[in-house]
Amino acid sequence: MPQPDALHVARCDDPVAAFVDAHRHQRSLALPTSGTSQRPRTVVRTTDSWVDSFEHVARLLGLDARSRVWIPGPLASTMNLFAAVHADWAGATRVDGPAGATHAHLTPSALRQRLASDPADLAGVHVLVAGDRLDPTTYAAALAAGVDVSHYYGAAELSFVAWGDHADELRPFPGVEVEARHGELWVRSPYVCDGYLEPDRSLRRDDDGWTTVGDRGVVDDGRVVVLGRGGGITTGGATVVVADIEALLRRGATGEVAVVGLPHPDLGAVVAAVVTRDEDLPALRDLARHDLEPAQRPRRWFHLDALPVTEAGKVDRDALLAALTTDGVA
Incomplete structure (x- = not known):
């Protein structure tokens, strides 16, 4: 059961030092989720x-005491706090920018921005990308710029789940078992959290030690394909799953x-x-006509140069909807 006196490390002046102290005294941590599909x-x-x-992360990244690690995101983010604590554990030096860095931790959106503005800054750097899915196109662009890239899928509740080059090449992280049940990913792992601090919230577990946060996906020949959180849209009385549409x-x-x-006044939605690329629209409209069920097919299509993201680097769907409905895009 979660400890009610767990330490809120992100609220501390020095979250990394607070983690070290908590570990020394075997005190549990209280960490915020990113609130992908509901209140955090x-x-x-x-x-x-x-x-x-x-040790697994250090081996996969080739990170040791000689490494210089750039972590530009806020330590209030679980991903960045882990990166900082891990760098200190390895004896690496944390640096304030990409100059001279051997390793970096970025979200996919931050990587795309850096590749668009200053790609040479990351040449020769091993970048670990997380916080949202890393698409193969961005991965290829990073390689072309001389960047070494690794990617992982995880969650604040689950920690590491799968690791690979990009979102289409993920395999279970060492020590982790992953299976899909009715399109939902379940994980059995030594890295899973104890639960939630809020008494009205509970983590979904089974009697055999498997846990899920509701992300949809498939496991095919050892490869973990993450489709996204299983939020739905009710349109004309039918509920369709956003992750399934996006995956196709x-x-x-x-x-x-x-x-x-x-x-929508009549259909609900x-x-x-x-x-983000206008030239994709003809092919995607054709794909939707042939491969999606009628209720799943997008009725409106839009182009934006970039998708809005949260501080954690995930697509900010509330901001996206606001942009479509209030800024004249729609």
Whole structure:
């Protein structure tokens, strides 16, 4: 059961020092989730549930005491706090920018921005990308710029789940078992949290030690394909799953794709698709006509140069919907 006196490390003046102290005294941590699909929750976990993965991460990244690690994001983010604690554990030096860095931790959106503005800054740097899916197109662009890239899928509740080059090449992280049940990913792992601090929230577990946060996906020949959180859009009395629609549209996209439900006076909502490359629209419309069920097909199509993201680097669907409905895009 989660400890009610768990330490809120992100609220401390020095979260990394607070983690070290908590580990020394075997005190649990209270960490905020990013609130991908609902109001954020507070995850409670042991420090060991992170520390036990440190050697695996160091090996996969080739990170040691000679490394110089750039972590530009806020330490209030679970991903960045882990990166900082891990760098200190390895004896690496944390640096304030990409100059001279051997390693960096970025979200996919931050990587795309850096590749668009200053790609040479990351040449020769091993960048670990997380916080949202890393698409193969961005991965290829990073390689072309001389960047070494690794990517992982995880969650604040689960920690590491799968690791690979990009979102289409993920395999279970060492020590982790992953299976899909009715399109939902379940994980059995030593890195899973104890639960939530909020008494009205509970983590979904089974009697055999498997846990899920509701992300949809498939496991095919050892490869973990993450489709996204299973939020739905109710349109004309039918409920369609956003992650399923996005997964299919990504097959024909060279840029990013996001799907939201636009309010409609008669249908409740209509499915809307947003792309970041205007040239993708003809192919995606054709793909939707042939491969999606009628209720799943986007009725509105939009182009934005970039999708809005949260501080954690995930697509900000509330901001995206606001942009489509209030800024004249729709």
